[in-house]
Amino acid sequence: MVSIILSNWIFSVYIGEDLSKHRAIVVNSSLVLSVIVIVSLILVSTRDPGIVPRNMKPISNQVGTSFRTRSLRISIDGVEIKLKYCRVCMIYRPPRTCHCLVCDNCVERFDHHCPWIGQCVGLRNYRYYMMFIFSALVFFVYIFTFSCWRIRRNITEGGSGILFQVLRNVPETVALGLFSFTAMWFLGGLVVFHVYLTALNQTAHENYKRRYTKSSNPFDKGVLRNIIEILFKRLGPSRVNFRAEVEPEYGYIARMLMNSNKLSKEADVDIK
Template sequence: MEEELSSSSNSRSGARKKKIVVVNGVELKLKYCRTCKIFRPPRSCHCVVCDNCVEKFDHHCPWIGQCIALRNYRFYLTFIISALSFFFYVLYFSCWRIHQKVVKNGSNLFGLVRICPETLALVLFTVAAIMFLTGLAIFHLYLISTNQTAYENFRQRFVGSKSPYDKGVCGNIKEVLFVGMPPSKVDFRAEATSRSWHPTAAATHEV
């Protein structure tokens, strides 16, 4: 539960407003983003690659070219599980083909390198991919069970103190995987205004 506690401003000094919200009894200070000109919601971060603030930012994934965050985290987990299942499938049939070659030709390991080098290379690649994806899946299962994002874990945001977002293992799993998806804060069907595309509008952004 989030509640705005206080806000203040100093127009003479030009200081930005400061806001503090209370999340489950813990006070959190909201950071002001000078690029997006907004107070970042709790757990948000400005992605330097996408150049916008992202709600419940987990990380920017270079493999799919976008941020993993609140509204697509479940799809990212599905992607990891699907990829892991695919590589297990490939590994199984690659090993089956190698077994067939061994039975048919009576080859040893060095003979297999000559007979089916592409299959051996595929097995090595698949094993490496499975090891990487398994570690990634285990890491995200840990994050889900503790209701953390990868960004919060790397920055060690709540080391030595209880996270205000931790609701217990069952509560965390329910919130991350089964709570209804919130709507986007950007209406992509809204009518564009002159300010949204005018080149001088971008020049007003602070650097």
């Protein structure tokens, strides 16, 4: 957020002063773009990514299943999918659900944990994530274009193309251009990658694990239907009531403390 605000401030103060005819339009457009990026950033970082509520009692105590055989297999469009048992949340994970080690929650349609927003990207905030990276890409392309225009104009008016002269005359524009160029390529790669995943109805986690190299993707419904389902389909209410009062379950806390060492030793096995 600081990088967006600072970039827009430098753009408005230093590059805007060289614009005579269309200064208001150019500066206001950058302001609108920065507001869109910040709003989408707030939405993706504060919205429920699709957290699955925890179970307060182990499945083995409910149905008498063995600890070693806690798994279910279901078939989706002829493709067999294994539902793993999460020993932290004590639930059978729904299809495409994964337990995030950072957030310590099972998240539906888990894509990845993004350190830049401090939040998981999953079923309920993926469309906002796409809006965020796409709007940020447009913003930095806009900033980079006018930065190059001002640098070129300074070189033309100065009659010399020496780099040190440009750095002396417009150092803030050079710095803004370099930063926006780096951000532009980083965000461009993210946008292309996630557009590709959206068209195939895959998640970044599934792509990294290569889940569908040996079998077909049962969730692939065609490019158009995949885009509609992921980006435009109406979502139901959140499974978690974040305003509910929570009372500590001391028995549950004691069990978690007793099993902490055991869970840490078997974490690698769960991930594999």
